[in-house]
Amino acid sequence: MEVDSLVVRVLPDEPAIDREFDYIVPGRLLDAAPGPLQVGDIVRVDLKGRRVRGWVTEVGSSPPAGVTLAEVRKITGRGPPAPLMELAGWAAQNWLGPRPRFLRTASPERVVSDVSTQSRGTVELAALDGLSSEAFERGGAVVRLPPGQDEWPLVAAAASRGRALILTPTLNHAQRLVLQLRRAQVPTALYPRDWALSAAGHVTVGARSAAWAPITNLDAVLVLDEHDEGYQEEAAPTWHARSVALERARRDGAAWVVASPTPSLESLTSGVSLLTVGRARERAGWPVVEVADRRGEDPTTSEWCSLELTRVLRSGKRVVCVLNRKGRARLAFCHQCGEMARHEEDGRALGLDGDRLVDHEGADVRPAVCSHCASTRFRRAKLGVTGVAAELEAVARRPVVEVSAQGDRLPAGADLYVGTEAVLHRVTETDVVAFIDLDQELLAPRYRADEEAAALVVRAARLVGPRDAGGRVLLQTRMPEHPVIDALRLADPGRLARPALEERRLLRQPPAWTWASVSGPAAGEFIERLGAPLGVEVAGTDDGRWRVRAEDRAALLDALAAVERPSGRLRIAVDPLRL
Secondary structure, three states, X not given: OOOOOEXXXXXXOOOOOOOOEEEEEOHHHHHHOOOOOOOOOEEXXXXXXXXXXXXXXXXXXXXXXXXXXXXXXXXXXXXXXXXXXXXXXXXXXXXXXXXXXXXXXXXXXXXXXXXXXXXXXXXXXXXXXXXXXXXXXXXXXXXXXXXXXXXXXXXHHHHHXXXXXXXXXXXXXXXXXXXXXXXXXXXXXXXXXXXHHHHOOOEEEEOHHHHHOOOOOOOEEEEEOOOOHXXXXXXXXXXXXXXXXXXXXXXXXXXXXXXXXXXXXXXXXXOOEEEEOOHHHHHHOOOEEEEEEOOOOOHHHOXXXXXXXXXXXXOOOOEEEXXXXXXXXXXXXXXXXXXXXXXXXXXXXXXXXXXXXXXXXXXXXXXXXXXXXXXXXXXXXXXXXXXXXXXXXXXXXXXXXXXXXXXXXXXXXXXXXXXXXXXXXXXXXXXXXXXXXXXXXXXXXXXXXXXXXXXXXXXXXXXXXXXXXXXXXXEEEOXXXXXXXXXXXXXXXXXXXHHHHHHHHHHOOOOOOEEEEEEOOOHHHHHHHHOOOOOXXXXXXXXXXXXXXXXXXXXXXXXXXXXXXXXXXXXXXXXOOOO
């Protein structure tokens, strides 16, 4: 017997619209559905001559009188539960983005016709330690774990509380944790693959997108390596998985913990307790961090290899060298008089290739002889990875493998690598990691340069292991007293947080202030309409972007949201990683 029709309100999957419309669900669709229609269910509707996906936002709504409603064409299946539908509205206000952008992340990749509602009890897991238990008992805490510390006690403590959401920086990391939990007999879902299991209440593990997993009524939230940049969406809206997960914990009354070897300033200023393993255990969990002080060397020589690095390279140990510059140096200077090598006719700069000066844009090649002083000794300026690789083999007296982000399988038996930071992700084991030019990271024109440099060293520390296992990281620098280097050398990240936060306050940068970047062809008109709201500062940049900032986050968001958006492409990024 066919049931009566039903009026529902639907949010179409059209970010440019972000409006809800009333539709009528015919009885034949309701009769064929596996269960009652719910808020969050995915349907297909007609909109402006096209059939599009949409999410049900209200069941049994009352349409305006005298309006003939279009029919829902198909009930596709289950979608984000009602709490996530509400959370999408909160995120839309917090990052100034349309709700469909968030609901896409919260929706299953494949059709889910129904979800089991069977709940499970808590599971007692062994290997819990006092720190992990205390962290969750506090309701909310930041835990600082050294790179070599086992994260399992925190994972076990979260899973033991019941319905837990655990975030990791990468999907590979999440897959390893799921395997561990399942071996411990914990029903676990890997998001987004196991969307239905997550909706059924299984402990859910995943990377950034798992912040929108459909598990509800959370008992615990754990964010591992919360400092990692991978938790923030780079495309607008620039939502952050940590913020979304903690908002879910607040709404559900769940205990939460964020853990990291170098906690972010956002977490350290959240107003909750900072827990550590103690100085002795923290120090033991870091490798030996050695600093090669290059202040006494002539910076104009552009030499890249210190005496300390030479010793490491010739020690016979497995070594990974990191340099975040690609290619070869394209400039050459006379070692004797300092003149730049140039083309004799048009003055174009020449590079050094062995004993020849070459024009990298043309075919001009001539012997490496200075046209001013006739010297045959030249030096390169700021070698890149390829340039260093060419010289590394001669210094180390053994073969070197140049590693890029993409490429073939690394050769078996190799024990000396060089590459950008991608090498830290592709090599699985080594004795020493050497940063050839850490100053490049520390002096990068980014407001989070100090945190990013520390995160790179954390990655290197995990690759080499703790100090009692022989782990060693070498930092070449001309700024050995920089707070980042000082903190890493002493295995005390707290020494970095204090000066960094004070600097951010003085410069009015996040997290002390909230920033937004406005860009795109319509940015100028948008800024003109924005005007000069009280408490909001607006400044233009050379690259055509506008920076808008305020000490009061709500004031900034309200001011930006109140502006009528002009036609044309417009991008608003709230607290972006790059300013």
